[in-house]
Amino acid sequence: MRERVQDSGNCKVAANRRLHPDSHTCDLCEARAFNMCNALEPEELARLAAIMSHQTVEAGGTFIEEGAAADDLFNLTSGTVKVFKLLSDGRCQITGFMMAGDFLGLSRGGTYAYSATAITPVTFCRFQRPQLRGLFNELPKIERQMLGLAMNELMAAQDQMVLLGRKTARERIASFLLTLSDRAVRRGRPGNPVDLPMTRGDIADYLGLTTETVSRSFTQLKTERVIALKGNHGVEILDLDALVEIAGIDERSTAMAFDTIA
């Protein structure tokens, strides 16, 4: 069943790691409210800015490869990235879609724990680990902020485990749409026509399904007038209550707040 190599090689790692350096000022950063820079004073922000470079990756570009030396840590400022892991036979699991404010670059034994590919054009701040480590010592605030981010990600990961382990295809799609809508709102964007920058194949690789099943589930929800499809990259939620009901009611994430560890 799952022996087949994923269709169009959605997740195959291409070697097009083209990084475009870019000027940038933290003052105007849209992502600032949700990321590790959040708690910093202007003077501290300047110190952080001094050790980072702001860069761009075009859609389709893979800028982190699982297993490569984990030299850098990334902080997304715009665009959407898929983070994924591959099995040796090509099966792919996307562990998350990252957006402005999310950090990237977890390492295990000095090498990246996953690959990351831009789905849309992406911008990020890039830090070299040794330099960032030095700054951590002087500005423990950053570390605290990152701990909060990591905890939030951990809780999202646990929700995803529930989804992957115990939900039906229909429930997974409903949960996915609600989560995306919610994340958009939290970033100050409209939550209703939900923006889906990724392909059906990506959604499938995220939800532990196949392209065909994702498509069929969308069609089913459309037929029931719970959603309407706006081209390939948009979904309008017509009946939010129904969608929440279908998703399985554990959507406490809808009320998710940013918690610190203690």
Next chain:
Amino acid sequence: MRERVQDSGNCKVAANRRLHPDSHTCDLCEARAFNMCNALEPEELARLAAIMSHQTVEAGGTFIEEGAAADDLFNLTSGTVKVFKLLSDGRCQITGFMMAGDFLGLSRGGTYAYSATAITPVTFCRFQRPQLRGLFNELPKIERQMLGLAMNELMAAQDQMVLLGRKTARERIASFLLTLSDRAVRRGRPGNPVDLPMTRGDIADYLGLTTETVSRSFTQLKTERVIALKGNHGVEILDLDALVEIAGIDERSTAMAFDTIA
């Protein structure tokens, strides 16, 4: 398919939250090497000890309930705990088995994000959040250590997503056995007869399968002489290479090291 309420109510939350206070000295703590106390000097450890209470929960006791006020943070010192989330119809997903050194008590909006039940008798250190928060300000080392622990857990969660989203039943069981063996070794215990304190139902709820499928997979691996069953709570690995091969080769976790964030 998944509509059925889980068999024996493995994961139903019982109200037997019996906490036995217990005297304890950090000097002799077995868990110290892997948990947040690791980096502390004796003097600092004493300050941490001052704000904690050491307690015991008997097997079967539920000491964290999803949705309840998240007043405390826990630090396991011995025994095994299952951490799980329930869907409204009773479907259960165990998001992790926690052992000595692991921390418990993630919260979202002031309430616990999951439930936790002791599988064996368990001991832990318990901290009240406000007090711990105060100590964080004075001893940022603790925060750093926790960030490392959280990152490690996040990577483990990502591995589990790969397992739940893309692996076959057989691969899940093989991966599970290897992971458990590995964790035992890292805690200075024998890695080979693998100790399985949990029931088949718990394993099923962790791997996104049913009791029956878990049992069948064990039987299959036994028939192939890859493992031998030692009663219900032990498995001897007879052919490690075969098991690694079956697990899907992404078991970099075997070589997992403790990484700090930067």
Next chain:
DNA sequence: AACAATCCTTGACCTGAATCAATGCGAGCC
């Protein structure tokens, strides 16, 4: 506008794991 290259949808069919249903077994307890 025509083309190409993806991506998406739909249909027919198949299969791995779930479900339903006994039966076996072992740890704790008189």
Next chain:
DNA sequence: GGCTCGCATTGATTCAGGTCAAGGATTGTT
């Protein structure tokens, strides 16, 4: 020892979602 009760195994059957196979719709390019 024998009883019991929860857990584990095994078998028969079903079904959700995967696989295979066309087409149809978008999107980008010249």
